[in-house]
Amino acid sequence: MTTSLAGQPLLAVLTLREVWRRARRRLRTGPLHRWRFAGGRAGKLLVVPPSLRHGDPMIAEAIYAGRFFFAGQLLEPGRTSIFQAPLPSEAYAAELHGFDWLRHHAEAGDALAVQNARTLVDDWIRQKGGTLADPAFEPAVAARRMIAWLSHADMLLADADAGFHKRFLRSLSSQARYLRSVAQEAPEGTPRLQVRTALAFVSLCLPAASGRIKIAARHLAEELDRQVFPDGGHISRDPGAPVAILADLIPLRQTYLRQGQALPRGLYSAIDRMLPAVRFFRHSDGSLALFNGSGASDIHLMTVLLRYDETLGEPITHARQSGYHRLAAGSSVIVADTGCPPPALVSRNAHAGTLGFELSCEANRIVVNCGRPLTADAEWRRLSRSTAAHSTVTLDDRSSSHFARSESLDRFLGTPLVPGPTEVLSSELGDPVRGFEATHNGYERQSGLLHRRQVSLAEDGWTVDGHDSFQRSATVRTGSDAGKATARFHLHPSVSVEVIGDGVRLAVRGQRWLFRADARVEIEDSIFFADAGGARRTLQLAVPFDAYDPAGIAWCFEREA
Template identity: 25%
Template sequence: MKRRIRQACLFWHTIRHLKPVQISGRLRFHLYRPKPDLRAAPLQRKNGVWTAPARRRPSQTGPDSFCFLNRNGDLSAGWDNPDLDKLWCYNLHYFDDLNAEGAQARVQWHLALIDRWMKENPPASGSGWEPYPTSLRIVNWVKWALAGNVFSEGAVQSLAVQARWLMRRLEYHLLGNHLFANAKALVFAGCFFAGEEAENWLSTGLNILAHEVPEQILADGGHFELSTLYHALALEDMLDLVNVMRSADLSVPVLWENKISDMRHWLAAMCHPDGEISFFNDAAIGIAPSPEELEHYAVRLDFPAHAGIFDACTWLKDSGYVRLQNDRAVLLIDVARIGPDYLPGHAHADTLSFELSLDGQRIIVNSGTSVYGTGPERQRQRGTTAHNTVVVADENSSEVWSGFRVARRARPRDLSIERENDSYIVACAHDGYRRLEGGPLHRRHWAFGEKEFVVSDFVSGVGHRARAAFHFHPHCRLTLAQDGQSGFVFAGQDKVLHWQLRTGTAHLENASWHPEFGCCEPTQRLVVTLVEGRSIIVFGWVSDR
């Protein structure tokens, strides 16, 4: 009975945030089953100059073999192999390799693969015809053609059938990046073809984007799902849209160009000195083009180069992140909500977490993301214990459950950012544990100076065990002194940090880091148990550079 009550509670606190269009859209999506429209394709538009887009890593390793998510597979069991993860099969239907690094050398493979896909995936059949993979495939096929490759008549016909199908399967029940991908695909199809039908696709896509761009791209440039990975994907989307509109000799909305400038600044601010993204919410390297590749793409589209220079304190106010830096260190702090209330699918229970780089190397890291789906490992990676923040009563700060759902959510409050001499003091609290007896509140202070930073945690109320975890990059090794109150952090053979507890008790645990899908690297974490609801730890740089 208790389990049923808890499950009902999770459902209620999840669905109560949904928009009416998501509920009605879900009913329509599952009840309405349109038939594919197999009429002849419209004429193709005569396109102008197409700029080389951002490149991903190659994923096609042979005529019928692939590597997605760091896992190899082939087509021997078809396009929806039940022995492979659904996300792996989705990637098979995306056709990303058509526009990946070195794609021109694999053109014959691509031609054969397109032909095989059409033969083995009849319209409206299989996962490849779900709206999201359909959207990504339309874009990739059009990009490939605009780069100078020649479609067969059958492929042109299939592309039109896919666009017509997508028009009837728009993902209003999901919204967010899915609906954005649908709209982008319709714009690409509308720019590739000519005539009344193509104009309808184009206008539908542009009308959706007219609402979604200001909705999804916040005033500080961040993507509203607050994931660094999905932000990079959204930036690629925006650059692609500018590219395809220009190639069709169509005017680009000024809002898009302004948003792209803000988005590039946001992405640069949320990267470590190694040039790659930080890991807040769902985030992994190798899915989106790299930040460097996206920046080169923007420059090829004649956007001015981003200087990559930041002040000592950069507050991304609308998305809720703070970047602090000095000559040696970069500290990235999460004082954000988990995402839009009606769309928290890529959220982690990571409120008040942070990441640290020192002398260009990542030192303290969130655990990252290596799996989707609904299994226990997905649940663990979304949980609070996988992040650099405080766990109370072994509960998550936000009730993440299933693969992409969240019930009750932590909400940040009382944020302050102050400068004291050469240090910045950031303070914030969240109420994610208010559902527990006594309604405990977690409050954290970061004091970031020239040679050290101090993390102070306070949990109100009594009777609940509270622990702060600090996860270290795999190249780091931790030591614990006999007093149990101090130790060192080594990067390779070099001491880089000295840590000292002022309040609390500490021990070391084995942990794991997941920089890419399908990757798990062993590492360590320092776990500090709060004493009477308090802990204070000092991390000091060991040597002068």
């Protein structure tokens, strides 16, 4: 099915902006300008930044054996260079050419792993170093590669011959010139921030005039101020974004200090804001809430990052700018999406999960969203972003936010969210319960209805009460007559389900919870995408109700043991 741009003004605007951005980038990297990226090389590295990301020696061993597993897909090129082999997807290419996997070789640390890492880097320089139009030179991919090469330069250059040393520094210098040229043409959001972060690293690690260090610092600080909310969340509303950004910013801060350079104020304040945000989005088991592109959590990385958090206070209950609520009582934690979708330009990974929530208790995840798949499969990705893949309410099996229905547009624009909720009103409930009430207008245009949800957590953390209903919009008088609403509660794969009378008993690692609703509860299949081992089957509780019944439905999770 195709999407008519004439009927979708927002898609038309986004398409024109992307066409113009790509045209500007091609002009900057075309034959008339390509000579600027050649030239001399830095004579030496001034400093090697630290890396906070841990590796797995088993992955380094697999790469040495010729098994390259990226973006959920395995490629075994045999005697062909991996950098000449046809790649299965853009996501695969981004991971391969980003070189984050060097951390696995660094973790292995033996001579064989180091030599293999050096050989692969040298192979990339020979095969791809001059092909600026290749996917390897997408701005964000090039930025990730620069940071990875700099962070592992001590491993790559240790005992390296003079020829590799020269090729490595020449390639770094050339890529740095390229990134400075295309920085303004990088896509909005994290790709542009990654480019600015990489250029700040380069200004400190390679010999440069003091003016260049100051310019890189200023640009990075400006980008951080644009993208990081006062509450520490990211403009994309992805709970995983602060983790990924901090994994670069904290080593960058240490590199500034090591070089005796003044810390950019924007860098310092962004780190101070984002560290508490990581704690805000964490569940009882240490993993992140699954909203807007968040997937399997790197718990080890988060543990390392939080050692730098000096606030040590309890997370806030309402991240107003990011649009999330967090309820914590006893050993239970609820995280809920109570905000509008992110701006369309940074919504390439956003989900249609408005008013969805997740519940955890002690080290157990109970109610979840499906999360982001590890693979680049387009159908799974689209399914994981739908409202039905979140623990919230669907109306007539539609999503509260929508996506382009054209595969070509998806590839070109990165699947942004198009019309969705434009207003989410929320308020907090007072003692003796902790909770929130929120309403969104994502279904207003088609159905003339507003979804209202109320969720509260008892003081001891043993009872979660909720209520869902629809009310007619005061501004939209027309709408479809269909009114089949379904409240969905996706369960973590570790949760077992047993029907008990008019309720459902949930059991997980020594805990038992009873779910009840004042409507029929159905048990349906679901998929949990956000598992480090790949997608897993699970179950969901589905409660159908009439959207035009003003009473709506009430539901409750009550812990029994």
